[in-house]
Amino acid sequence: xxxxxxxxxxxxxxxxxxxxxxxxxxxxxxxxxxxxxxxxxxxxxxxxxxxxxxxxxxxxxxxxxxxxxxxxxxxxxxxxxxxxxxxxxxxxxxxxxxxxxxxxxxxxxxxxxxxxxxxxxxxxxxxxxxxxxxxxxxxxxxxxxxxxxxxxxxxxxxxxxxxxxxxxxxxxxxxxxxxxxxxxxxxxxxxxxxxxxxxxxxxxxxxxxxxxxxxxxxxxxxxxxxxxxxxxxxxxxxxxxxxxxxxxxxxxxxxxxxxxxxxxxxxxxxxxxxxxxxxxxxxxxxxxxxxxxxxxxxxxxxxxxxxxxxxxxxxxxxxxxxxxxxxxxxxxxxxxxxxxxxxxxxxxxxxxxxxxxxxxxxxxxxxxxxxxxxxxxxxxxxxxxxxxxxxxxxxxxxxxxxxxxxxxxxxxxxxxxxxxxxxxxxxxxxxxxxxxxxxxxxxxxxxxxxxxxx
Numbered sequence: 001x002x003x004x005x006x007x008x009x010x011x012x013x014x015x016x017x018x019x020x021x022x023x024x025x026x027x028x029x030x031x032x033x034x035x036x037x038x039x040x041x042x043x044x045x046x047x048x049x050x051x052x053x054x055x056x057x058x059x060x061x062x063x064x065x066x067x068x069x070x071x072x073x074x075x076x077x078x079x080x081x082x083x084x085x086x087x088x089x090x091x092x093x094x095x096x097x098x099x100x101x102x103x104x105x106x107x108x109x110x111x112x113x114x115x116x117x118x119x120x121x122x123x124x125x126x127x128x129x130x131x132x133x134x135x136x137x138x139x140x141x142x143x144x145x146x147x148x149x150x151x152x153x154x155x156x157x158x159x160x161x162x163x164x165x166x167x168x169x170x171x172x173x174x175x176x177x178x179x180x181x182x183x184x185x186x187x188x189x190x191x192x193x194x195x196x197x198x199x200x201x202x203x204x205x206x207x208x209x210x211x212x213x214x215x216x217x218x219x220x221x222x223x224x225x226x227x228x229x230x231x232x233x234x235x236x237x238x239x240x241x242x243x244x245x246x247x248x249x250x251x252x253x254x255x256x257x258x259x260x261x262x263x264x265x266x267x268x269x270x271x272x273x274x275x276x277x278x279x280x281x282x283x284x285x286x287x288x289x290x291x292x293x294x295x296x297x298x299x300x301x302x303x304x305x306x307x308x309x310x311x312x313x314x315x316x317x318x319x320x321x322x323x324x325x326x327x328x329x330x331x332x333x334x335x336x337x338x339x340x341x342x343x344x345x346x347x348x349x350x351x352x353x354x355x356x357x358x359x360x361x362x363x364x365x366x367x368x369x370x371x372x373x374x375x376x377x378x379x380x381x382x383x384x385x386x387x388x389x390x391x392x393x394x395x396x397x398x399x400x401x402x403x404x405x406x407x408x409x410x411x412x413x414x415x416x417x418x419x420x421x422x423x424x425x426x427x428x429x430x431x432x433x434x435x436x437x438x439x440x441x442x443x444x445x446x447x448x449x450x451x452x453x454x
Contacts, residue, residue, distance in 0.1 A: 001129050006031040008328065009123060009132035011115045011273065014040020015305050015317035016138030017098070019325045024107035026329065031132065032108060033115040033125045038098035041140050041306070042314040043091055049163045050183055052087035054345050057190035061347055068384055078191045080168035088164060115139070117278040120298060136324055137280070137288060137296070137303040139273055141266035141312065146175065146231070148243075154236040156260040159184060169193050169259040173243055175231060176263035177203040179344040182215075184261055185223055186346045195223045196255055198245060200230040204344070208356040208405040210391060215407055218348055218387050229253060234260065268307045285309065292334040294324055302327065311340055339422040343412035348388060351415035354403030354422060357393060366396045370428060370452030374408045377447065378439025383409055390448035392418065392428060399427040401449070410441055417445045428452045 006029050010020040013034035024030040037044050066073045102110050113126035122131045143158035145151070157165070159180050172188055174181050177199035189195040197203075203225070204212040219225065226245070233244035241260045246252050268287045275282065279298035281289045287309030294302045302324045305317035316337065323335045341353035360367045374380030374388035388408020394401050404418030421431045432450035436443050 003122065003129045003131050004031075006109070006130060006132045008134050008136070009033065009121070009130060010136045010138060011123070012040060012138035012140055012305070012307075013038045013098075013102075014042060014138060014140060015314070015321045016040075016136055017102070018318060018321040019136050019138070019304075019328070020108065021102075021105065022325050023328055024105055028107060028328070030108050031111060031125075031130055032102065033111040033113065033123065033130075035112065035114040037092070037095035038102060039091070039095045040138075043094060043098075045160045045163065047314055048094075049087040049091050050159075050187070051345055052090060053083055053163060053187050054183060056083045057187045058347065060190045078168065080191060081166050083191070084163065084165060115273055117274050117276075117280075119277060120279055121301060122278075133300065134328060135278070135298075135301045137273070137275065137301065137307060138305045138317070138321075139269045139307050141268050141306040143262065144265040144267045145262065146264045148231050148234050150234045154234050154241060154260065156234075156241070156262055158262050162187075162261055169257075171257040172196070172259045172261055173198060173241060173255055173257040174261045174263060175199075175243075176265070177201065177205065177227075178263065178265065179204065179346075181261075181263035182219070182344060182346045184263060185219070188261075189223050190347065194257075196257060197223060197225045198229060198231060198243065198255065199225070199227050202227060204350070207350060207352060208391065208403070209358055211350060211352070211405045211407050214387065214389070215346070215348065215350060218407075219346070222347075226253070226255070266306070266312065268309065270307060283309065293327060293332055294320055294335060295327075310335075311337065311342075313340070313342055316340060339419055341415050341419045343415060345412060348407050349409065349411035350405075350407050351411035352403070352405045353415055353419045354401070355393060356403060356405070357391075360393060360402060365402070367393050367402060368396050368428075368452050368454050369393060370448045370450070372444050372448035372451055374441075374444055377441065377443045379441040380408075380444060382439075383441075385409060388444075390414070390444050392445075392448045392452060394428040394452050396454060399429055399452075399454075400425060401428055401431065404445070404448075406445075408444075414442060414445055417442055 008028045008030045010016040011033050020032050063075045111125040116124045121135045171194040174197050185195045203216045229245035229247050231243050231245045235242045243255045281297040288303035304320035306312045339353045343351040370392040374385035391405045393403040401422050428449040436446045
């Protein structure tokens with residue numbers, strides 16, 4: 001079989017497309033290998049469709065809570081199929097348009113098939129064998145499957161299928177305590193599904209502990225949350241899912257629902273690619289090992305995005321794509337991730353940037369804390385917000401902001417005020433002294449900065 005040669009091969013059409021398109025525009029003969037729809041996980045199964053359906057959940061919640069603002073309303077019905085179709089139609093259209101654009105792009109050859117390494121920078125792509133002078137691995141992750149007795153014998157879904165369901169389940173068990181599990185609980189629960197969350201440890205354990213605990217308290221008012229139990233058996237009888245779980249103390253429980261959603265994390269697609277045949281090493285979790293330049297252990301092979309295991313965030317992958325593109329053309333730089341924000345689109349929303357308090361304690365950093373509740377601001381009072389707050393962490397010596405954590409309305413937007421301040425190297429005092437429009441909600445960030453207790 002003749003080997004087709006390229007200047008660059010990019011595996012994965014998520015953020016990898018950013019590299020491929022720019023490299024091709026600069027004259028590199030480029031191959032893109034992607035077996036799924038264009039746009040990667042974010043467009044097709046993650047951020048975009050989930051946020052479209054989550055907005056419907058937010059609207060439903062607003063209607064239910066309207067009486068608190070003197071407006072009598074009622075949620076008469078939920079057209080679940082229409083909600084899901086709106087999301088899938090929009091992302092499918094975008095994916096098709098991206099593919100159409102890729103196919104007519106100069107210097108680009110698209111292989112709509114699975115990629116498997118057969119040697120150094122050499123890939124089997126369907127019936128074709130291709131080789132690249134340089135290779136970028138951006139093939140992402142897939143849902144992780146827990147080892148539960150009977151799981152292979154029952155019907156279940158992951159977040160991949162959850163956003164394509166055509167009928168709203170009456171009840172659902174969600175396994176997992178991460179952001180995907182919480183966003184899915186908000187979506188289904190707000191639209192009328194009876195949700196039970198089963199998690200062996202705590203919810204959102206990667207967040208600042210104070211934020212995670214506050215979220216758990218608020219979320220427990222809306223959904224049934226069972227913590228400290230590990231599921232070990234699952235069966236399906238008369239159309240119902242029955243899960244058996246055991247606590248650390250040996251106590252057993254059984255939970256029954258119409259549908260099981262598994263959201264217990266994600267695993268990298270390195271095994272599918274067989275990256276070891278390319279001389280690319282992986283870590284203990286299966287993610288591609290990369291250095292500070294996103295270089296792998298194989299010469300002229302880079303990895304970016306979820307498969308590299310740094311941050312599993314779309315905006316992080318886009319940042320990495322810029323560095324990899326520069327490296328392809330001789331500008332080799334260490335990736336500067338600081339500060340990397342993230343947001344969880346639940347109710348309440350959560351957003352964070354920088355270090356958690358627990359991380360600062362582990363680093364033995366001398367830090368100070370500033371807090372402000374939403375209800376301490378004019379807009380917070382208007383929103384009748386009782387639980388939301390902002391927590392700012394700052395270095396006692398330099399007074400620079402080291403972290404910001406928010407729980408409450410529009411947290412995903414408010415976090416960027418702290419992110420910009422941190423990128424600019426501002427102190428908490430400087431942020432507090434910036435004039436804010438009154439009574440905008442952003443005052444809650446300003447006041448948290450002003451309340452840092454030195």
